[in-house]
Amino acid sequence: MSTIQAAEKPPEDIEIPKPELSIVVEFTGGLEMLFSDQRRHPLSIPVTNKEGNPLTIADLIEHLCNHTMKDTRKELFVLDDHLRPGILVLINDADWELEGEEAYEIQAGDNILFVSTLHGG
Amino acid sequence: MPPALCALCKTERALIKRPKNHQKLCKGCFIQIFEDEVHHTIISSNLFFPGEKVAVGASGGKDSTVLASVLKTLNERHHYGVDLVLLSIDExxxxxxxxxxxxxxRNAVQYDMPLKIVGYDELYGWTMDQVVETIGKKGNCTYCGVFRRQALDRGAKILGIKHVVTGHNADDVAETVLMNxxxxxxxxxxxxTSIVTGSDASEVKRSKPLKYSYEKEIVLYAHHKKLDYFSTECIYSPEAFRGSARSLIKNLEKVRPSAILDVVRSGEDMARLVPGATQDSCRCDGKPASHQAAADDDNIGGCGSANGRTNGGEMAAMEKRLRENEAAEAGELETEITVTKIEVQRHDRPNQTNGQPKTPGTNLPVRLKQKLGTCEKCGYMSSQKLCQACMLLEGLNKNRPEITL
Structure with missing residues (x-):
């Protein structure tokens, strides 16, 4: 452990730019049609959520709905505040079920892929 | 959490969690086991014979793309000796x-398979665009569904092929079981629920080698093998995006992933109780398949039915079958559409050179197996005088707006 004291925290009332994470979010299997017909979205997202906790996949999904998705059919992506059943998530190519699903804390440089299994050929 | 290791090779990082048994696998082991299980299904159901020409019903979507890719791989690996062709329908x-x-x-090039595309226009004289122009969007799926079903058969006949495989997966089967x-x-x-259908009554048999494959695993297989597929939604029925049975299946899967194969199994068990049912589940299930000498790797948990069940109810099922035979035959309508007039009207397409003699006499109300008749107009298998497609066409052709002759 370093003995150097961490930089003094700025007073809370001063606006400072929030630190951000750079990640890549991808949509495929038909989901790209909800996201401007674009598969790959390099994004900068806040490091922490509203409560000040590290940003999780659940927060990312909310962020995507509020900021990235232009399509109004949110229900094709989110149902009852959770990702729609039938949409798979791969975190750096691993099934999100191996990574804690919505609770996974996003790291800088992560690649998060949303794949729909719901669409036909 | 530390990355989990593959349950099989115990060296690579696990990337997949299998819905059927929660097993955590690395990419390589997942691809291997997925293929092994499809192979198991194929062998234990005796799907193919050497030299057989098989058409893969190919839409460009995930299921049929994975099917084509896996069949190519297995055909080469296990020397099935089948001749694979892609058959696509242009609605x-x-x-x-x-x-x-x-x-x-592109798939045809990637998999080095011949491709045949048959269009509704050439088969029926109508494109779906024209159908919708005439009847509107409501109910157009009925037309499309009936036309597609026959189109695959007709395309196969054109190619001289008697076996069409489709990409129906476990989720599809579970959904159909629930809907029915x-x-x-x-x-x-x-x-x-049958893995093979139509082999007795029609000249072209259908089978679903991915019947026990989870949709999730099909998508992951396509992803990890970097297969080239296309996802789309029909522009005429965007609401078909979600059937409620589909939503139910996906919600169940979320809570208990094994539910999908459980529904498939339940469907197979119920099917045994239905009069006239021919096939049952994967033959490794309790029944010592007589022709299973070729099943070299019998103990791969490939099909969904390997959970040590017994078939003790078969005798009871037989009795029930005998009792219910009549009732069910009366109830087994192929279609809800009834035709009152049968005036002769030319099919848009001259009758196929399918060698099927026209047999207008076979529709006498003989209490035989109902499905053995053929359509008076086109010779396609039908339990009614006219097959569904010809009935629909009859209505369409009457309403064709200012036809150009």
């Missing part, structure tokens, strides 16, 4: 089918 919907047909064309259960349609439920 004639601008802006929908065009892109997926492009995908199929909700409709109270046990005969159809029975047929939909």
């Amino acid at each position: 004639g919907i601008k802006g929908y089918r065009d892109d997926s047909l492009e995908t199929v064309k 259960l909700l409709r109270g349609d046990l005969p159809r439920l029975s047929r939909s």
Whole structure:
């Protein structure tokens, strides 16, 4: 452990730019049609959520709905505040079920892929 | 949490969690086991014989793309000796089918398989665009569904092929089981669970080698093998995006992933109770398949039915079958559409050179197996005088706006 004291925290009332994470979010299997017909979205997202906790996949999904998705059919992506059943998530190519699903804390440089299994050929 | 290691090789990082048994696998082991399980299904159901020509019903979507890829791999690995061809249907919907047909064309090159595309226009004289122009969007799926079903058969006949494989997966089968259960349609439920259909009654048999494969695993297989597929939604029925049976299946899977194969198994068990049911589940299930000498790797948990069940109910099932035979035959309508007039009207397409003699006399109300008749107009298998497609065409052709002759 370093003995150097961490930089003094700025007073809370001063606006400072929030630190951000750079990640890549991808949509495929038909989901790209909800996201401007674009598969790959390099994004900068806040490091922490509203409560000040590290940003999780659940927060990312909310962020995507509020900021990235232009399509109004949110229900094709989110149902009852959770990702729609039938949409798979791969975190750096691993099934999100191996990574804690919505609770996974996003790291800088992560690649998060949303794949729909719901669409036909 | 530390990354989990693959349950099989115990060296690579696990990337997949299997829905059927929660097993955590690395990419390589997942691809291997997925293929092994499809192979198991194929062998234990005796799907193919050496030298057989098989058409893969190919839409360019995930299921049929994975099917084509896996069959190519297995055919080479296990020397099935089958001759694989891609068969695609062009419904004639601008802006929908065009892109997926492009995908199929690429697949044909990637998998080195011949490709045949048959269009509704050439088969029926109508594209779906024209159908919708005439009847509107409501109910157009009925037309499309009936036309597609026959189109695959007709395409196969054109190619001289007697076996069409389709990409129906476990989720599809589970969904169909639920839908037929909700409709109270046990005969159809029975047929939909069979891995092979139509082999007796029609010249072209159908099978679903991915019947026990989870949709999730199909998508992951396509992803990890970097297969080239196309996802789309029909522009005429965007609400078909979600059937409620589909939503139910996906919600169940979320809570208990094994539910999908459980529904498939339940459907197979119910099918055994249905009169006239021919096939049952994977033959490794309790029944010592007589022709299973070729099953070299019998103990791969490939099909969904290997959970040590017994078939003790078969005798009871037989008795029930005998009792219910009549009732069910009366109830087993192929279609809800009834035709009152049967005036002769030319099919848009001259009758196929299918060698099927026209047999207008076979529709006498003989209490035989109902499905053995043929359509008076086109010779396609039908339990009614006219097959469904000809009935629909009859209505369409009457309403064709200012036809140009």
